[in-house]
Amino acid sequence: MTGLATRTVVEPLMITGCGVVSAAGIGLDALADAIGAGRADQPAASAFPEDAPPIPLAAVPDLKVAEHLGAKGTRHLDRTTLLALVACNRALAGLVPALPEPDRARTGVAIGTSTGSIRSSSEFSRETLVQALPYLVRANLFPNSVMNCCAARIAIVNGIRGVNATLAGGQLSSLAALRYARNVIDRGHADRVLAGGVEELSAQSAWAWHLARGLSPGTAVGEGCAVFVAESRRAADRAGRPVLAEVLACEVRSTGGDDPRHQLSTALAGCVERALRRSGVGPDDVREVAPGATGQRGLRALERRGVRAVVGGRPGEVRVAPVLGETFSAGGALQLAALIAGWRRRPPAGGVALVTSVGHDGTAGCLVVRPPAGGAERREVRR
């Protein structure tokens, strides 16, 4: 039995807005600068969590919370939520024309986050062990311990009332969010979705990478968030919004095997092939690849092998991890943001780009992204 739609070209998703917060700073220009230079400037020591292990870290230098979100109502929010709120704020602020209030009823949110704020949940859990009585936790922090907190808060702050999904996809979280967004738009559940991924640098996450020996030597544990306004072509046209990028396909596969690492490059190759077919383009059309696992021990070579099996070694690579560190759930979104940031500097000459991702859990994913005709316009709001 073969699925109907898997043989056909899918409806593309228009990216009409982008907000990005990374170790490079806030915005696409800062990201393009850092990737051009091959490194991000080290922020002040105060940007790093206390009690972190002795390994490289890549923190967002200054989130400018009050400047972007106002002075009130942010005190109890955790860093995962703040990173995403600032990214959404930038994505919506840069949207031309702006998103009118009535359209927010059919606008949704799809946020990729593997585990939510592991700092929030483990600190909340810790209170049950260290307080005089185990229930003496702070009730107002309870929602932060639940993984949907970030997506829900984006809806509350921005009055966005459509579908509100939190996608835990590990390394593929951001791709999962875009895939989810494409589906709900395609199925008529929403006209547009704020879709992206977020990862928070904390002592907990840094120790986790360190102890699990997940990263190649020298790779920093990072953080960040990129959120895109993803719309149907019809919605983008109707609003008259210029397009930053078109997501043609978003495919995912699992190895399904006992030892996922064994079959990961094959699964990724199958995923890339299928994604290209469903985009109506061929391997020769691929000009650039933004791979995900550039900082991860064991996965980097598997990912490269899977991609090269389909498109060869000719396409240029845009690698974010050497600059932003390992950003896990936010990785795919930051890879896509890096492509868009690059296209604003050097208008690409046709073709498509791939955003790829592989995870230790045996999953592989691939986006096929087309740059806008005539290059991306510079429309980011400056402050």
Added chain:
Amino acid sequence: MAEPTGRRVVVTGLGAVSSLGIGAPAFTAGIRAGRSGVSRIRGFDTTGFPHTVAGEVHDFAPRRLLRRLDPDEWGRSSLFAAGAARLAVADAGVRPAELSAGNAGSAIGTTSGESAVIERLTAQWVEGGFKELDPALVRQVPANRIAAAVNRELGLTGDAQTIATACSASNYALGYAYDMVRTGEADLMIGGGADSVNRWAHAGFYRLGALAEQVCRPFDVDRTGILTAEGGVALLLEEHDHAIARGARVYAEVLGYGVNCDALHPVAPDPGRIAECIRAAHRNAGVGPDDIDYICAHGTGTPTNDATEIQAVREVFGDRIPPISSIKSMIGHTMGAASGFGALACCMALYEGFLPPTATLAEVDPRLGDGVDCVPGRARAARPRIAQNHGFAFGGNNAIVILRRMS
């Protein structure tokens, strides 16, 4: 706006790892009898907690149920999900080779992911600092592993999507799984949910004043709150013609779903937005209020939820409210698995012909208004044709799935 058409999607396999028993038949027998799955908590030390009962799963033996996963390598929620999925596939009579060769995947909802693993690590942190964290446990933390466990156990090569939309997550997962089959992205999908009982949720709900002491009494005049609970649930979703061609038992057809967000408050639900979600689900499913024969309520048993839910239902249904009951009266609040268990109960209600009860209901809260039939006590014989399954969550994440009997 016109709904896009597509393939018909049916439920052909059910799996439950629940406090009422392992497997859909044991779960259903418990539901029909109005039995309680609540017991004294064993999952964590309750010293110092005023309330000490929960809906825990005690007789889950992953080694007996699972064929491929090594239970030592996976967290409790992942094992619940994989166990329920294995049961659903066996129930559906799908050959394992067909699953791994076909275009099949999973979408599993959760609220707190591997919370029991996180709590063990937290204890290590408190005891000896971060450097004492056990790396093997650290690797079990990411919530994406829950759906990955299902794919690994069953050899599925499609989506492995954990959806973490808190307590409506299973309905979100079922909606996504439905769309994947409907559009042909997949031929078979496991949809469901999994969560584990944990200290932090127990403490959090207690502090919110939302935790019942002994009994969860949804819609009752004396209701005092939820009981925390756990479990794993899985529904096998399959394309209709394929199911018929292989002579499968079809429990129900998935007609559609609706999702929206209150976008108002982190914990307080809003009746107007829930009513909008009901209408969206009806539109997507191509049904109207008069078509609904039964509502499987979110029905947490908190004063606020139940009043808000009835108010929302009244806004859509007017004076003719269909029978509405809460299975949380028996199994407690299984969080991310809750609406999955609700969907399973709906499938069995449609297939066998009964209405699940609100087992603990003594007296319907008069403030809920007239005409509220919560099916008190035990299941009632009936022939519901279309059921509406509610799932609401912190953050105002509403999700509703509509299911129809196959005649």
